[in-house]
Amino acid sequence: MKRIKGFFKWLFIIIIALVLLAYATDHEYILKGVRVVYMTGHTTAYIDDYPHFENMKVATGNTPQPWPVHKDYNKAKSTPTLDEINNRLGTVAYMIIKNDSIWYENYAEGYGTESQTNSFSMAKSITSALLGKAIQDGYIESLDQPLGDFFEQYKDEKTTVGDLSSMASGLDWVEHYTSPFSITARAYYDDDLGSTILGQKVVEEPGRAFKYLSGNTQLLGMVIEKATGKKIADYLSESFWKPMGFEQEALWQVDDSENQLAKTFCCIASNAKDFARFGKLYKNHGKWNGKQLLDSTFVAKSTHQRFENDPEYGYGFWLSDHLNKHIFVMRGILGQYVITVPEDNVIIVRLGHSRGGWDDRGFSTDFYVFIEEAYAMLEGD
Numbered sequence: 001m002k003r004i005k006g007f008f009k010w011l012f013i014i015i016i017a018l019v020l021l022a023y024a025t026d027h028e029y030i031l032k033g034v035r036v037v038y039m040t041g042h043t044t045a046y047i048d049d050y051p052h053f054e055n056m057k058v059a060t061g062n063t064p065q066p067w068p069v070h071k072d073y074n075k076a077k078s079t080p081t082l083d084e085i086n087n088r089l090g091t092v093a094y095m096i097i098k099n100d101s102i103w104y105e106n107y108a109e110g111y112g113t114e115s116q117t118n119s120f121s122m123a124k125s126i127t128s129a130l131l132g133k134a135i136q137d138g139y140i141e142s143l144d145q146p147l148g149d150f151f152e153q154y155k156d157e158k159t160t161v162g163d164l165s166s167m168a169s170g171l172d173w174v175e176h177y178t179s180p181f182s183i184t185a186r187a188y189y190d191d192d193l194g195s196t197i198l199g200q201k202v203v204e205e206p207g208r209a210f211k212y213l214s215g216n217t218q219l220l221g222m223v224i225e226k227a228t229g230k231k232i233a234d235y236l237s238e239s240f241w242k243p244m245g246f247e248q249e250a251l252w253q254v255d256d257s258e259n260q261l262a263k264t265f266c267c268i269a270s271n272a273k274d275f276a277r278f279g280k281l282y283k284n285h286g287k288w289n290g291k292q293l294l295d296s297t298f299v300a301k302s303t304h305q306r307f308e309n310d311p312e313y314g315y316g317f318w319l320s321d322h323l324n325k326h327i328f329v330m331r332g333i334l335g336q337y338v339i340t341v342p343e344d345n346v347i348i349v350r351l352g353h354s355r356g357g358w359d360d361r362g363f364s365t366d367f368y369v370f371i372e373e374a375y376a377m378l379e380g381d
Contacts, residue, residue, distance in 0.1 A: 030180045030185070030189070035052075036049060036052040036053075036189070037049075040052075045118070045120070045188065045333070045334075046118075046334075046353070047092070047117040047118045047334060047336075047351070047352070047353060048117060048118070049118060050116070050118055050251055050253055050267065050269040053253045053254070053267075054253070054254045054255070054256055054260060055251035055252060055253055055254060055269070056231060056233035056234075056251070056252050056254050056260060056262060057233065057249050057250070057251060057252075058233045058236050058237050058241050058246075058249060058250035058251070058252055058268070058270075059234075059237045059241065059242070059249055060237075060241055060242065060246050060247065060248065060249050061241070061242035061243070061245065061246075063245055064245050064246070064247045065244065065245025065247075065289070066245075066247060067097070067100075067101065067102045067273055067276075068100065068101040068102070069101060069102050070098055070099070070101035070102060070103040071101075072103060073101075073102060073103060073104070074104055074105065076103075076104055076377045076378070076380065077377075078094075078104075078106065078373070078377065079373045079376050079377060081369065081372075081373050081376075082094070082369070082370075082373035082374075082376075082377075085356070085366055085369050085370075085373075086106075086108065086352070089335060089352055089353065089354045089355060089356065089366055090108075090109070090352045090353030090354055091108060091335075091350060091351070091352035091353075092107060092108050092109050092111040092115070092117065092351055092352050092353070093105070093106075093107050093108075093111060093115070093117075093271070093272040093349065093350070093351040093352070094106050094348075094349070094350050094351075094370070095272050095273070095276065095347075095348070095349040095350075096346065096347075096348055096374050096377065096378070097276055097279070097280070097346065097347040097348075097349070098345065098346055098378065099345050100280060100345070102273075103378075104377065105272070111351075113271060113272075113273060114248055114271055115271055116248070116250070116251065116269040116270055116271055117269065117270075117271075117336075117351050118266070118267055118268075118269055118332070118334075118336075119266065119267065119268040119269070119270065119275065119330075119332055119336055120266050120267065120332030120333045120334060120336050121214070121217075121265065121266055121331060121332045121333055121336075122268070122275060122330040122331060122332045122336050122337075122338060123217075123252075123263075123264060123265065123266050123267055123268045123332075124214075124217040124264075124265060124266075124316055124330075125278060125316045125317050125330040125338075126236065126240075126268060126278060126330075127217050127220055127221050127224070127232075127264040127265075127316065128165045128217070128220070128302060128315055128316020128317070129239075129240065129278065129281075129282075129294060129302075129316065130221075130224050130232065130235060130236060130239060130240075131143075131161060131165055131220060131223075131224060131315075131316075132286075132294050132295060132298040132299070132302070133235075133239045133240075133293075133294060134224050134227055134228055134235075135295070135298065136294065136295050136298070137228075139224075139227040139228045140161060140223070140224075140227050142162075143160060143161060143162030143165070143298075143301075143315070144160050144161075144162060145160060145161050146158070146159070146160055146161075147159045147160060147161060147163075147164065147169075147219070147223065150222075150223045150226050150227065151198060151219075151222075151223075151226075153198055154202065157170075157202045157206070158202075158205070158206050158207065159171075159202055159206040159207075160206070160207065161220060161223055162207075162315065163206045163207050163216075164216045164217065164219055164220040164223070165216075165217075165220055165302075165315040165316050166210065166306045166307075166313065166314065166315045166316075167210050167211055167212050167213060167216055167313055168206055168207050168208060168209060168210060168211065168306070168307070169202065169206050169213065169215075169216045169219070170202045170203060170204035170205055170206035170207075171200045171201070171202060171203070171213055171215050171216065171219075172200060172201050172202075172203040173200055173213040173214065173215035173216070175212055175213055175214060183196065183215070184214060187214065187215070187218060187263070187265065188263070188266070190255065191255055191256035191257055192255060192256075192257045193218065193255040193257070193261045193263065194222065194255075194257065194259065194261050197215055197218050197219050197222065198222075200215055200219070208307075209307055209309065209310060210306070210307055210310035210312070210313050212313070214265035214266070215265070216265075217264055217265040217316075218263065218264050218265040220264065221262060221264025221265070222261070222264075224264075225261075225262075231260075231262070232252070232262045232264060233252045233262060236250075236252070239293070240277075240278075240281070240293065243288065243291065243293055244277050244281065244288050244293070246270075246274045246277065247273065247274060248270065248271055248274055250268050250269060250270040250274065251268070251269040251270075252267065252268050252269075253266070253267035253268075253269075266332075272349045272351055273349075275330070275336075275338050275349060275351075276338055276347050276349045278330060278338060279330070279338045279339075279340040279347040279349075280340075280347060281293065281294065281299075282294075282299050282302065282303055282317070282328065282340060283340050283342045283345070283347070285299050285300070286298070286299040298315075301314065301315055302314050302315040302316055302317050302328075303317050303319070303326075303328040304319070305319055311362075312362040314328065317329060317330065318330075318331045318362070318363070320361075320362065320363060320367075322361075322367075322368055322371055323371065323372070323375065325341050325343060325344070326341075326342065326343065327339060327340065327341050327371070328340050328342075329363075329367075331363075331367075333355075334352065334353060334354055334355055335350060335351075335352050335353075335354060335355030335356070335364065335366055335367075336350070336351050336352075337349065337350045337351075337367065337370065339367075339370065339371060341371075346374070346378070348370060348371060348374045350366075350370050355367075356369075
């Protein structure tokens with residue numbers, strides 16, 4: 001009994017020492033990560049984590065615009081290959097939109113049409129859309145406006161707001177998802193996100209090549225807030241959520257600081273139907289039901305590669321030529337996708353718990369399967 005008591009006594013002392021060390025070395029955000037992830041039975045960030053964070057509401061308007069239902073709605077059956085990958089990777093929502101009407105949709109594990117899950121990095125595409133809107137509204141001059149116009153720390157740097165959107169900033173951010181000591185983990189769990197981001201230095205020549213850094217989009221969101229003088233969740237509401245008739249209010253995670261800075265590199269909680277609206281907006285060159293909400297030139301730039309040697313990315317959107325088609329994609333780390341194929345007027349949405357292994361073509365293997373099986377269903381109808 002004495003041994004057991006002694007063990008727990010020393011275990012308690014070690015835990016207290018580690019907690020004090022975390023605070024003393026400015027790593028207390030790790031404690032939040034432990035509480036949010038491991039103490040809820042997970043090993044990494046997960047699609048339902050948003051209730052464990054502060055959130056700002058993205059308000060809807062009074063005139064929702066539900067998606068039309070296709071005349072062949074859910075007549076097609078999912079393929080065995082699609083069933084297998086959905087079951088294996090924990091797909092909770094899979095949807096095919098054809099000619100701007102819902103052609104097929106399926107939900108699993110108790111999730112449904114109104115279930116909100118974390119967008120993860122699909123929020124980068126939405127933040128980039130807000131950049132286009134801020135340029136259109138006159139808050140930001142152009143994609144070429146220097147970052148230093150907004151933050152004194154960067155007054156001598158060549159980085160532009162367009163470099164942030166196209167992942168070409170030159171920041172010294174290290175994109176690392178497994179180490180609790182990485183800046184990516186700090187940004188996700190820290191209580192003062194602004195200080196973390198503004199501590200980033202420009203260490204490579206900007207505007208030369210693609211390098212995926214979440215810090216780029218976080219800094220871009222801070223630029224948009226500073227330029228507009230509005231909370232980005234409010235600007236998203238007035239720019240897109242209301243005029244596009246989103247059916248459900250969304251939640252955008254914010255840090256724990258007094259300023260409540262939104263995590264613009266990730267973390268909008270919404271549903272499959274509402275996420276899909278950005279695919280339709282960009283497919284239709286920035287028009288929504290006849291109204292030009294976003295400049296068509298900006299949309300075209302966003303959905304085509306910026307750099308000759310980096311075909312996988314435009315401004316805020318991933319790109320693919322799978323099946324010899326021009327495809328642009330909103331993408332999140334656990335296999336969140338809004339996949340848009342303009343030439344066929346098709347949008348594919350997938351939300352779920354995990355994704356497949358990495359593929360040298362620029363996406364994880366599941367991405368290609370979700371497209372191929374959607375087309376198999378469409379062709380078999």
